[in-house]
Amino acid sequence: MGDPAAMAAVTQPGSAPAEGAPAGSPRAAAGTTAAARGRRVTFSAGGAGRRWRLRVPSLVRRAVVPILLIALWQVGSSASWWSTEVLPAPWDVAHEFVTLCNNGQLPSNLWVSVRRALTGAAIGIALGLALGVAVGLWRPVEEALDATLQMLRTIPFLVVLPLFILWFGVDETPKILIITIGTALPMYINTMSGVRTVDPRLLEMGRQFGLNRLQLIATVVLPGAMPSILTGVRYSLGLSWLALVVAEQINAQKGLGLLIYNAQSLFQTKILMVVVVVYAALGLITDVIVRLAEHRLLSWRSR
Amino acid sequence: MTPMNAVTVSGLRRAFGSHVVLDRLDLTIADSEFVALVGRSGGGKTTLLRTLAGLDPVAEGSVEVPALRSVVFQEPRLLPWRRVWQNVSLGLPRSRRRDEATRALAEVGLADHAQAWPLTLSGGEAQRVALARALVREPELLLLDEPFGALDALTRIHMHALVRQLHERHRPAVLLVTHDVDEALELADRVIVLRDGRLDEEIETRELFDDRRDPRFEQARARLLGLLGVTDTHVADPTPTTDPTPTAAPGQPLTAP
Numbered sequence A: 001m002g003d004p005a006a007m008a009a010v011t012q013p014g015s016a017p018a019e020g021a022p023a024g025s026p027r028a029a030a031g032t033t034a035a036a037r038g039r040r041v042t043f044s045a046g047g048a049g050r051r052w053r054l055r056v057p058s059l060v061r062r063a064v065v066p067i068l069l070i071a072l073w074q075v076g077s078s079a080s081w082w083s084t085e086v087l088p089a090p091w092d093v094a095h096e097f098v099t100l101c102n103n104g105q106l107p108s109n110l111w112v113s114v115r116r117a118l119t120g121a122a123i124g125i126a127l128g129l130a131l132g133v134a135v136g137l138w139r140p141v142e143e144a145l146d147a148t149l150q151m152l153r154t155i156p157f158l159v160v161l162p163l164f165i166l167w168f169g170v171d172e173t174p175k176i177l178i179i180t181i182g183t184a185l186p187m188y189i190n191t192m193s194g195v196r197t198v199d200p201r202l203l204e205m206g207r208q209f210g211l212n213r214l215q216l217i218a219t220v221v222l223p224g225a226m227p228s229i230l231t232g233v234r235y236s237l238g239l240s241w242l243a244l245v246v247a248e249q250i251n252a253q254k255g256l257g258l259l260i261y262n263a264q265s266l267f268q269t270k271i272l273m274v275v276v277v278v279y280a281a282l283g284l285i286t287d288v289i290v291r292l293a294e295h296r297l298l299s300w301r302s303r
Numbered sequence B: 001m002t003p004m005n006a007v008t009v010s011g012l013r014r015a016f017g018s019h020v021v022l023d024r025l026d027l028t029i030a031d032s033e034f035v036a037l038v039g040r041s042g043g044g045k046t047t048l049l050r051t052l053a054g055l056d057p058v059a060e061g062s063v064e065v066p067a068l069r070s071v072v073f074q075e076p077r078l079l080p081w082r083r084v085w086q087n088v089s090l091g092l093p094r095s096r097r098r099d100e101a102t103r104a105l106a107e108v109g110l111a112d113h114a115q116a117w118p119l120t121l122s123g124g125e126a127q128r129v130a131l132a133r134a135l136v137r138e139p140e141l142l143l144l145d146e147p148f149g150a151l152d153a154l155t156r157i158h159m160h161a162l163v164r165q166l167h168e169r170h171r172p173a174v175l176l177v178t179h180d181v182d183e184a185l186e187l188a189d190r191v192i193v194l195r196d197g198r199l200d201e202e203i204e205t206r207e208l209f210d211d212r213r214d215p216r217f218e219q220a221r222a223r224l225l226g227l228l229g230v231t232d233t234h235v236a237d238p239t240p241t242t243d244p245t246p247t248a249a250p251g252q253p254l255t256a257p
């Protein structure tokens, strides 16, 4: 955690350190304006802010607002501020979740969807990474591909879905392909810009100490571009869920899309809400995984 | 043993556009010889060193150097995502990496830092790692481009002693580029001056640096400074300049208990 270990207390000479005395951060206190003249700052371990942070874990502090929102949602439902036909209460949604788990509908369809999204994302991320490195490193490849890829990027990739269905039919292929395209492009953009920012002096050093092309990519280029690459991965995985939702609206035989389709035609808002919550959870989980990967892969940055 | 030359340069010319940086330059460096190259900023010292390193092309003239070469630049050029020992062993055969890196780090006094991340090192420590990385390959030619330029005076003194010690142990031929005349006189067997694209002065210092009170030392120093365009030969003790801008607001001491 990057919490500053010190806390500054600012006191004005000649004025009593009354309650509500200006408590500035060390950075704010380092001014040279007339107001700061003659003021003193003390940096010390421990202070009001630090104690609050120690006692309440970060996770709890982050959970406060979501919990309040859910509570409001429950209160509003119970007090009939809106019809539960339109927006069912959180408690009922949780109940429905358990039912769907028990009768096997949610697990089986969720598994189909997750596999779809991850297959498409894996292909897309690998493709974007390879293209990004090649374009970032080699001029001829850049000249051959970059303009085309930048142009593709300006097309909202979801609009090509109807075309894909015409071309590839209605089974798995167009669904996975749309996810692949949706994930490959952000991966490509981020990887390429990351590769371009790699310090050329480090590349020169690597070459000079006898690294061949592959070793150079593995030890200098990819680690140097890693912050950008991980940003790309995060965007790509986020988009993969979005692409999944759209892809599954077409001829969903299985998957979360089927659940949505059926629930929609029968006005089962509870099931719709369950699926929405599941999507939110999927997004959250992938984000946490990428953050953990960042923590591990970029540990050299924290000093 | 017949004296061999580690470096033979003849008729080397290099120009950027119409700007001639190296003009039919000749240079030889004997095996194990320690040569310092001084010259004004922008005079082409780095260009010459990079050419010897094989990093810059030879358009005109010929350059003969050993295959085993290492370079240390002003900035340490460590990979921040590799631990210190992995930086040192970069490009070595896998089986020898660990042992040789450990030994080289011990030589520069950084055995304790083998597992550290480069970003946690001070400037002097990082430069010592770069030295270890250069020497672990046992180069026959060591090229140093202002390697102490970014270090503070005290660290620089330590580095001078270390470099001299390492040179005595490994005996590579060395070309040290520096703009510091005292550094050149202290470390090198021979000091050469690069001016107008050519090497126009050589000073043998092998017997001088042991005794600074030798009048020839002061003479050599004065002559080098003159060649570099410093007219006042007594710049050894520049008048201390007073800095009018205080670094912190007055009356605002920072106390850290």
Ligand SMILES: Nc1ncnc2c1ncn2[C@@H]1O[C@H](COP(=O)(O)OP(=O)(O)O)[C@@H](O)[C@H]1O
Pocket (backbone or CB within 6 Å): B016, B021, B039, B040, B041, B042, B043, B044, B045, B046, B047, B048
């Ligand atoms: N890649 C380059 N393109 C154009 N000019 C260059 C390039 N590299 C160096 N120069 C020029 O060559 C001259 C010598 O540079 P350099 O060898 O770095 O000098 P020194 O190391 O002695 O300070 C300078 O005038 C510099 O501007």
Ligand SMILES: [Mg+2]
Pocket (backbone or CB within 6 Å): B045, B046
């Ligand atoms: Mg230079």
